[in-house]
Amino acid sequence: MQTTTTIAKQIHTGDDLDFEFLKKTGIEYIEKLGSDLWTDYNAHDPGVTILEMLAYAITDLSQRINMPIQDLVATEENNLKNMHEQFLSAIHILPSKPITALDYRKLFLYIPGVKNAWIAARETQVFVNCDEHPASLSYTPFEETEITHDPFILKGLNTILLDLEDEVEEPDQVINTVKKIYHQNRNLCEDLVEVSVIETHPIAICAYIDLHPTADEEYVLALIYQAIDAYFSPTVDFYSLKQMLDKGYTTDQIFEGPTPLPEKENTPVKGGFIDSKELAAADLRREVRLSDIVQLIMKIEGVHIIKDISISNCDGSTGENQWNICITPWHKPIRCDKSTFNFTKGILPIGVNEEKVAHYQEQLQEEERAKKQEHSIEDIPFPKGTYSAPDSYTTFQNDFPDTYGISTIGLPGKATVTREAKANQLKAYLLFFDQVLANYFKHLSKAKALLSIDDTLKAMYLDAAIFSEEEKVAAKQMYFSQPVTDLADRDSILQTPATYEQELIAIMGDVKGVGTGEEVFYKKRNELLDHLLSRFAERFSEYTFLMKMLYGDNTVSNDEILSAKLHFLQDYEVLSRERGVGSNYCCPEVSTTDTGIWDTVNVSGVQKRIARLLGIKDYSRRDLTTAFLEVYEEKDTDDLKEYRWRIKNDTGVLLSSSKHYHHLNQAYEELFLAYYLAQQQENFEFKKTAGGDKTYFNLINPEVTDSTDEDRIVARRIAFTETKEASIEARDALIELIKEISVDEGMYMIEHILLRPDRYHLDQFETEESLAPDAPATLFMPVCIDADCTACSPIDPYSYRVTILFPGWTRRFRNKDFRQFAEQLIREELPAHVMAKICWIGQPAKLVADEANDMLNIQERYKAFLEAISCTNTITAKKDIENYRSTLNDLITQINTVHTIYQSGRLHDCDNEETETKGNKIVLGRTNIGNL
Incomplete structure (x- = not known):
């Protein structure tokens, strides 16, 4: 039997x-440690009394730890608001x-x-001609004399059919709203072809019905209609949250699928929740059965018997049999004006007043509208918790x-100096335990901070050496202590009472036996973030x-790891909800400052998620x-090719390389190292000019401690000042400028279904005739097929395919291990x-001619x-049409010509140990040239 x-x-x-x-347990531990010196463990022993007091204090701490989580994270003020800021409620995460x-x-x-x-699939055929090489595609069939492959159907194209409410006066306005909503929620690699009001299939019903003598024939007919x-x-009805719970649905079932957030919608929405089972049952009818109609009529009060009944199409046909009628696909059946209902009461025929029937119909419709109460889209009530000051000690x-x-009572007044000294010694000894417990209580009260995704949580303590005075103001710590305040005559047992709290921080800021405060911070912070991540699987x-393998276990890599986790959790509401959504190319306005076309966060949900999982800070679509x-x-006096780098903004050069490089790889490495180092104050070193009258600064690599090593100075900026204070101001201004520069890490995700040619004809605006599409073969993407129509599978270059382009020159994206992971x-x-085609392309600006820079050409097109x-x-x-086709052709041509770039490397020479560690080592069989 298999066990799990x-x-x-x-x-x-x-x-x-x-x-x-x-x-x-405490006594057992004491026995192991000091049984040779201590054998009396009875209640009268002072050591046992101390143990009992500690055990009692621990139970108090444990009781608070076991409080409901909503009580532990509750705040004294603005509790509900703070709770919603820290946690995602049902309507935001489900x-x-x-x-x-x-x-x-x-x-x-x-x-x-x-x-x-x-919503229905829209079938669009594409024909293949193998008579040419490369093979050509077309929306129209080729000549019989040509060698052709079986046509394929584009997948992912949709048509939306609407059944509108009777009171809708402007159908076009509703249709436009549906288009807008669709494109805001469009699945990746899918597209909308058409939105239309559903066509009808008229059905004629003829019936002879006998009524009870007391029945109101007009009212009965209105009920039949x-x-x-x-x-x-x-x-389809809408229900309140309570009604859905009363139906037996669980919270996750109620919020399954799309549920609009009224505060985030740009268009009005109905309120309430939809029962998915009722929605599935409210599908289009494929046939109308006479037996169903008979049952409906017989259930109406006042109907005695149906003497005769028949159904037929309004054109007089009944289909294959007289018992059911097949409905035209994607049509809605309706009663046509040929339907007749004749009534009798016994043997007497009964006439019907049509005006009275219409009055009853309006009355019934009003009753239906009254039943459909206007519900709101409710959220599950949030557990507010009760603030209980868990840090009070x-x-x-x-x-x-x-x-x-x-205790506070103290010693008797006649106590000797020796007795007072012993009491103080005991108090000082117990203060150690007191302090540990007080810190634990304080730490427990900060659970809401430790379990938060606050990126200002940056240090074990605020006086950690890695922070400047300015940063301490904005930073938050993640280990907490508090002084023991109610100890009688506390200051008499402290060596320096005035620095009591500062000494606590100094002790815990550098945890002996565990590592430095910085190391403990990264360890604890990562553990807590991993816990939060695991809750979302x-x-x-x-x-x-990978990051530690590439860049070592240092501050830079640790900060990158923490940043990636924090950004992922901060965006998780969007990353989870939109993981399969494509970008909104149709109605892209994100805000008044974001047009949704370029320099925009209007990208696909999967692109956002992949970017966050790869630690890409900026996933926007941009240059x-x-x-x-x-x-x-640049060339030196020996006419040798050398490389230099610089970091610029609109005002000029901010930093430039301190030396030249013989290899392009070295220049790249130093450029991106400088970009990251220049964002931290401690990486700048202040110097005096030779004359001593001016001050300047260099950007240094803190990993290189030898001041004579040329690798220590990474970059320079010629900015002499009169004083060091002025240089400090210049350094801080430089850091702010560097932080404003967007590093080149990013990606483009291009959906092939959007690259399909248009279905217009160039002359269609000059004639009233319906003309077939005339998109030329050059406008289609190439297919993998040989001249004898032997095709690679799949042949379709559009359906469910994307091309993903990364800048191949950036610090991480140049690394083959990172590429493999990505x-x-x-x-x-x-x-x-x-299916994805992934390419790492391009070069930084100015390194190659613009026309040879793949990334530059791609981003323009x-x-x-x-x-x-x-x-x-x-x-x-x-x-x-011509302008659109020209634009599309330019982009397709560029996509088909891009190529992945690789950093140069060397094969390891088994006879030369130096090549094992130097340069970018290439291992045969592990380096892929190209990837689909």
Whole structure:
């Protein structure tokens, strides 16, 4: 029998709350340590009394640890607001963007005016001609004489069909809203072709019905109309949160799928929640059964018997049989004006007043509207917790028997000096235990800070050596202490009472036997962040290992690791909800300052998630080849090619290399090292000029301690000042400028389905005839197929494919191990049906000619393409079609010509040990040239 390993939910033994267990364990420990000197463990022994007091204090601490988490993290003021800032409530973490067709239907039903909605695949054929090389594609069939491959159908194209409410007066306005909502929630590698009001399939119903003598025939007919209409086109109700809970749904089931956040929606939405089972049942009918209609009519009060009934299409046909009618696909059945209902009461025929029937119908509709109460989209009530001041601590010395003379009562007035000295010695000895307990209580009260994703939590203590005075003001610590305040005559046993608190910080700021305060901070902070990540089933273990392998276990790599985890958790609401969503290319306005085309965070959800998992700080779509970081060539007197670098902004050069480099790799490494070092004050060294009348500073590498080593000075800036204070100001200003410069790490994710050619004809605006698409073969992406129509699989270059482009020259992206990790992560994070082509391309600005810089050319053409496909650009003339095709062709051509760049390396010479550690070592069989 196979056994499985599980983690028990309840692992707390409760021993820390058991006074007798703590006392017994303490005595057992004392026996092991001092049984040769101490053999009396009875209650009268002072040592046992001390042990009992400590055990009692520990049970108090344990009781507070076991308080409900909402009580531990509660605050004295603005408790509910602070709780929502620290934790994600149900409506913010459980819903997701739509994935399935049912999800999209639910999303559209929240739009006012939409009664029901469906989303269907739009089949678009693409024909393949192998008679040419490379093979050509077309929307229209090729000649029979040409060698052709079976056509393929583009996948991921959708059509939305709407059933609108009766009171909708402007269908186009609702349709435009649906388009907007779709593009805000568009799945990756999918696109919308059309939104339309659903077409109808008229059905004629003829019936002879006998009524009870007391029945109101007009009211009965109105009820029949209502029942049949609901059968043909069922409505979907909205429910309150309580109603959904009463139905037996759990919280995760209620918030499954898309649930609009009213405060974040730019358009009005209906309130309440949708029952997914009812929505699935409210699908389009594929057939109308006569037996169903009979049952509906017979359930109506007043109907005695149906004498005769039949159904047919309004054109008179009944289909294959008279018992059911098949409905045209993606059509909604309706009653047509040929339907007739005749009534009798016994043997007497009964006439019907149509005006009275219409009056009853309006009355029934009003009753239906009244039943549909306007609900709000509610959140699960947040547990506010009760603030209980868990850090309050009173010394356990006051609980000792009075005979010890250490409580607030003190010693008798006749006590000798020797007796007072012994009492003070005991108080000083017990203060050690007091202090440890007081610190634990204080630490417990800071659970809300330790379990937060506050990136200002930066030190074990605020006086850690890694922080300047200015940074201490904004920084927060992650280990806490508090003085013991209620100890009688405390100052008499302290050597320096005035520096009591500072000495506590000094002791804990450098934890002996564990490491420096900085090391303990990184260890503890990472453990807490890993705990928060694990609650979402996320991990950064591989990323952490890789960063330490690449850059060592130092401050730079540790800061990068913490930053990656913090940014991921801070964005988790979006990263979780939008992990399968594509960018909104159609209605892209993110804000008044963000157009959604370029310099925008309007990118796909999976791109945001991949960027955060890779530690990319800026995932926005922007220029990745900038003029801020430059590597350039120059020739020395020996006519040898050398490289230098500089960091610039709009005002000029901020930092430049202190030496020249013979290898491009060395220049790259030093450039990005300088970029990171220049953001920390301690990496600048102040110097005096030879004459001693001026001050300047250099950027140094703190890892190089030898002041004579040329590698110690990384960069220079010629900025002489009269005083050191002025140089400090210049340094701080430089740091702020460097931080404003966006490093070139980023990515472009281009969805191939958006690159499909248009379906226009160049002459379609000059004739009223319907013309077939005439997109030329050069506008299609190339296919993997040979002249004999032998194809690589899959042949379709558009469906569920993306091209992901990274700048291949940056500090991390040049490393082959990081690339391998990134490519594996991308394939794990992309939806399983999406295939990615990954390239590491380009060069920094000015290193190569602009026309040879792949990244520079891609970003120019990609930006132009996004502007061209924006829904604000409408095609109304032949010139518009030509301009769009030119833009698309430029981008496709550039995508097909990019190539991955690699840093130069050397093969290891087995006879030369130096090549084992020098340069970028290449291992045969481990270096991939290109990757799909």
